[in-house]
Amino acid sequence: MACTTNAFSLSLSSNPNTNLPSNFNPKLNKPLNVSLRGSGTGDLNLGRLALSRPSQLSRRICANATQVMDQSVGERTSAAPTIVEVDLGNRSYPIYIGSGLLDQHQLLQKHVHGKKVIVVTNTTIAPLYLDKVVDALTRGNPNVSVENVILPDGEKYKNMETLMKVFDKAIESRLDRRCTFVALGGGVIGDMCGFAAAAFLRGVNFIQIPTTVMAQVDSSVGGKTGINHPLGKNLIGAFYQPQCVLVDTNTLDTLPDRELASGLAEVIKYGLIRDAKFFEWQEKNIEKLMARDPDALAYAIKRSCENKAEVVSLDEKESGLRATLNLGHTFGHAIETGFGYGEWLHGEAVAAGTVMAVDMSYHLGWIDSSIVKRVNDILLRAKLPTAPPETMTVEMFKSVMAVDKKVADGLLRLILLKGPLGNCVFTSEYDRKALDDTLAAFCKS
Amino acid sequence: MACTTNAFSLSLSSNPNTNLPSNFNPKLNKPLNVSLRGSGTGDLNLGRLALSRPSQLSRRICANATQVMDQSVGERTSAAPTIVEVDLGNRSYPIYIGSGLLDQHQLLQKHVHGKKVIVVTNTTIAPLYLDKVVDALTRGNPNVSVENVILPDGEKYKNMETLMKVFDKAIESRLDRRCTFVALGGGVIGDMCGFAAAAFLRGVNFIQIPTTVMAQVDSSVGGKTGINHPLGKNLIGAFYQPQCVLVDTNTLDTLPDRELASGLAEVIKYGLIRDAKFFEWQEKNIEKLMARDPDALAYAIKRSCENKAEVVSLDEKESGLRATLNLGHTFGHAIETGFGYGEWLHGEAVAAGTVMAVDMSYHLGWIDSSIVKRVNDILLRAKLPTAPPETMTVEMFKSVMAVDKKVADGLLRLILLKGPLGNCVFTSEYDRKALDDTLAAFCKS
Structure with missing residues (x-):
């Protein structure tokens, strides 16, 4: 060499x-x-x-x-979501990407199983998007009841103690096997809610609504769920696939700059390990991404999800x-x-x-x-x-x-x-x- | 009617x-x-x-x-195990039933993956069988190291707090994805060890060595694992199949009468729900079972496992x-x-x-x-x-x-x-x- x-x-x-x-x-x-x-x-x-x-x-x-x-940026509209399919046989599921998707309530509702839903979110996201998600779940759908559990925000709470709060709430709310868990938040919420869904009654339905770039380009896709142990990250968990991932890029409007940049680390990763063309696109567009250009972000999310979906489908x-x-x-x-x-x-x-x-x-x-x-x-x-x-x-x-x-x-x-x-x-x-x-x-x- | x-x-x-x-x-x-x-x-x-x-x-x-x-009782020898297969495609596994199987160390060893094993057992079973199991795992197999974690005995300890002790020990022992968890005990140990194996590093290999009738005829077979919540039994867990189930009927020698009878409740269940002929056999042999007649017990275990394996394979x-x-x-x-x-x-x-x-x-x-x-x-x-x-x-x-x-x-x-x-x-x-x-x-x- x-x-x-x-x-x-x-x-x-x-x-x-x-x-x-x-x-x-x-x-x-x-x-x-x-x-x-x-x-x-x-x-x-x-x-x-x-x-x-x-x-x-x-x-x-x-x-x-x-x-x-890149000419491929700008091709999306806010009306119709871009769909990236994660191909896993009878556990395949779509990733919907677009702006304003939480206003398209049928998109979410068609993936809800049963009459009871629990939204797992955190103290930062709940005031911003919980009402919107509850509305998306229930509008024109009065038979569904929605519970929620609001966890403290941050990786340091991604532990068994916090996870138990989800189980407590689910059991107190008498959720049964036909319920649906909805993760509304970043990677920590997605990982914890996913593991809770995997373990509650030995597995119930689960939907990801990621609200950070990190979660939208990486952690919400592919079914890795879990919590940390004091001695190591993600040491306790499950492979558990969601029914769908719904990426409403509008939720990034409220994302702090530092969180935005954090998510881009994973975008850059895809380029380095398997997609040189995407990396080259990033080199040309990184400041657009940092400036939250909607089309650039949507393209980066889509291309990241395509890379992740392909890898997950294969292994x-x-x-x-x-x-x-x-x-x-x-x-x-x-x-x-x-x-x-x-x-x-x-x-x-x-x-x-x-x-x-x-x-x-x-x-x-x-x-x-x-x-x-x-x-x-x-x-x-x-x-x-x-x-x-x-x-x-x-x-x-x-x-x-x-x-x-x-x-x-x-x-x-x-x-x-x-x-x-x-x-x-x-x-x-x-x-x-x-x-x-x-x-x-x-x-x- | x-x-x-x-x-x-x-x-x-x-x-x-x-x-x-x-x-x-x-x-x-x-x-x-x-x-x-x-x-x-x-x-x-x-x-x-x-x-x-x-x-x-x-x-x-x-x-x-x-x-x-029943003429079918008495057909087994202590040398060759009876094998009941649980048919689950690429996750199929054998249930070995027989007396003295823990002395046939190759039977256990061929299902061990990796170089590290952790035996999960309790304070009652450890003094009786832990050494024997460690010997069965390591005899002629010096590359394998065996850790153990000894939990308090009883259903009331089948909770998250006790489960965390298993994770603590596994992580402290630096077990990796190629390790094997071995459940040595009754249903509580099997359920907890199985769930720990399902969740540790998102899933590692797992072997069941049930030591009670309850576990041998029911809980060790079929992959239901989990723990209790203060509000309900087995509300947190996973479907997670073992590599094999090894039933050494000699371990029943030390089982208290009350535990023996408890296990028979599940044997009787199989007859009632799907096997009238087996129920009729039980009606004729229940006192033999209570008196620990080895052939009667072996037959009851085998027929129970056959029933369970058939149901689990179908659903x-x-x-x-x-x-x-x-x-x-x-x-x-x-x-x-x-x-x-x-x-x-x-x-x-x-x-x-x-x-x-x-x-x-x-x-x-x-x-x-x-x-x-x-x-x-x-x-x-x-x-x-x-x-x-x-x-x-x-x-x-x-x-x-x-x-x-x-x-x-x-x-x-x-x-x-x-x-x-x-x-x-x-x-x-x-x-x-x-x-x-x-x-x-x-x-x-």
């Missing part, structure tokens, strides 16, 4: 505060140390890579993006291929668990984790330096962190990664990029030194 | 203490009131039905049983047929929940519940009085209760039955006998008065 003889490690050095959303806690982020380890005569010595300030970057890229705007239970969707997640989960659930948003941790996975892929000589740079660039433009919090130690990473779900017979399998842009591998066959080097490069101790 | 014109209700009156195992708490049982409600000129007026004391009964029936011993997720396995369970669950988990054994509650279901079937005019008598007779001979605890009220039954898993769109579906012996229905179409009458007949208030 061409880049093997030029193997070196590159970590970008910059003031991290300029790369983060305004509500980002600067003390949590770690300045990126310049770290160069040459291993051959052909080392590229980039030294300290000077980065433009994001504001300058934004202007420049926005102009480019306008010029090369529902994650025996191999599906694991590639976890690029950056093993490092990212370690950050979320080690640093405390909810301190960083999931996508923020995934972004830093992606940089680490890319760094390691590069250490291994599996990718070209241009990919390293492009990944860093797009994440910075999305105002996402590109390094773990500085309090993270090598030991913290290792202890959490040891209980990662991708460990098999004691060997940690990782998703690493390999080859041209858009290609990755899921493997335990890598030089342990590369992992150690990456951890050392990104941790002070 | 012939018996419609002779509709009456019969409750046997006897000193309940004579019908119960020695460790049975007499204050928990309710003397059966004579309750006669004629509805036609042809009423059979049995008045107070005089019952022989169980000891007399036992002697008489034992003699009969010897004379008519794994309980869309209809499988519900019939719950004869007596709706009333029984109400007793277990209303009276306090663990006060009565599951089979004791099911026995009383079966009498209530049979009584109601008779009220409805769906069965002949001879079936009512035969059910009462065989349960009394098995030293099982034939009425709920006297502290149970109509209101307690109704409030628990309202959250039963078989409620659909607000209507409680019940399993009731209908027609000749060995036939039943699962229906919400019954006269509510019959349910009220049965509850009134068995409750003081």
Whole structure:
């Protein structure tokens, strides 16, 4: 491989505060140390890579993006939803994507089973959309009664204690096997509501109404549900598919900037692991996405869902291929668990984790330096962190990664990029030194 | 129907203490009131039905049983296990039945996946069989490491708090997706370990080693797993099939009499709902079973597993047929929940519940009085209760039955006998008065 003889490690050095959303806690982020380890005569010595300030970057890229705007953007109307089908035999289901879909009540109602519905949501989303969803469920449909349970908001509440509140409410409301659980919220709500639906009376119907980019492009699709354990993320759960996923892009109007950016980390992931053309589109449109351009967002959501649906259809239970969707997640989960659930948003941790996975892929000589740079660039433009919090130690990473779900017979399998842009591998066959080097490069101790 | 014109209700009156195992708490049982409600000129007026004391009964029936011993009993040897296959496509699995199977270590080992095993058991079973099982897992197989978690014993611990101990241990032991969970114990252990295996890392391999009659003939087969909620039994769980079920009948040597009898309630159930010939065999052999005749027990276990496997193969997720396995369970669950988990054994509650279901079937005019008598007779001979605890009220039954898993769109579906012996229905179409009458007949208030 061409880049093997030029193997070196590159970590970008910059003031991290300029790369983060305004509500980002600067003390949590770690300045990126310049770290160069040459291993051959052909080392590229980039030294300290000077980065433009994001504001300058934004202007420049926005102009480019306008010029090369993908023609497929803008083809959607708010009236008819785009439909992406998740093909899983008799458990297949549609993902509806569009603006104002919650006003099309028949769309939701045709997937409701039974006469009783429970909407699981949180304290942030309930005041914004609960009434709208109840209306969508009941308008012209008086036989349906709707209960709700409003959980505290945040990853740190994605635990058994909170889950029990859903069961308590469902049982007190005398929901039976013909009821429907509706998840209204982001990934945490979707994961918890889905697991509750999987386990309540050994399984009842379930609908996802994701209200964050993160949930709309990733977590609401594919049936992974679950809760965290104090020792690791998503260690308790089920594969449980919904009846449908309803993505009303209007719900993004109320999404904080930081949450928006967090979701883009997963959008970027799809490009890196399997869809170079989509990544190139993102490079041209990232500022449009950040500015909430409706057509750009709708396209990014649709293309992400298409990628996810294809992967899930091929490997529902994650025996191999599906694991590639976890690029950056093993490092990212370690950050979320080690640093405390909810301190960083999931996508923020995934972004830093992606940089680490890319760094390691590069250490291994599996990718070209241009990919390293492009990944860093797009994440910075999305105002996402590109390094773990500085309090993270090598030991913290290792202890959490040891209980990662991708460990098999004691060997940690990782998703690493390999080859041209858009290609990755899921493997335990890598030089342990590369992992150690990456951890050392990104941790002070 | 012939018996419609002779509709009456019969409750046997006897000193309940004579019908119960020695460790049975007499204050928990309710003397059966004579309750006669004629509805036609042809009423059979049995008045107070005089019952022989169980000891007399036992002697008489034992003699009969010897004379008519089923020829199929005695055909098994301790060397080769009887195998009953549960046919579920690519999730099919064998039930091995035989004495000394835990000494045939290859039988267990061929179903272990991965290098790490966790045995979930309880404080009663661990001192008796944990070493034996660890030996069976590891003999000649040094690459496998075995962890264990020992839970408190009893239905009242079948809850989320106890379940979390299994997850804690599994995660602390760094078990990965290729591990195997082994349930060693009765129904409570099997249900909890199975649900833990279903939810740990979204599903890992699982083996059942049931050590009670209840678990060997019923709960270990078919993949129903779960835990109780304070408001109802088994309300949280999963359908999750094991890799195999290994029934070593030698483990029954240490089973208390009361537990043995409890398991027979489920054996009797199979006869009533679908296997009249098996019921007739039981009528001839019940004292042999109570006396732990190895061949009689092995036959009863095998025939029960065959019945269960057939039903589960036809209707794994309980869309209809499988519900019939719950004869007596709706009333029984109400007793277990209303009276306090663990006060009565599951089979004791099911026995009383079966009498209530049979009584109601008779009220409805769906069965002949001879079936009512035969059910009462065989349960009394098995030293099982034939009425709920006297502290149970109509209101307690109704409030628990309202959250039963078989409620659909607000209507409680019940399993009731209908027609000749060995036939039943699962229906919400019954006269509510019959349910009220049965509850009134068995409750003081």
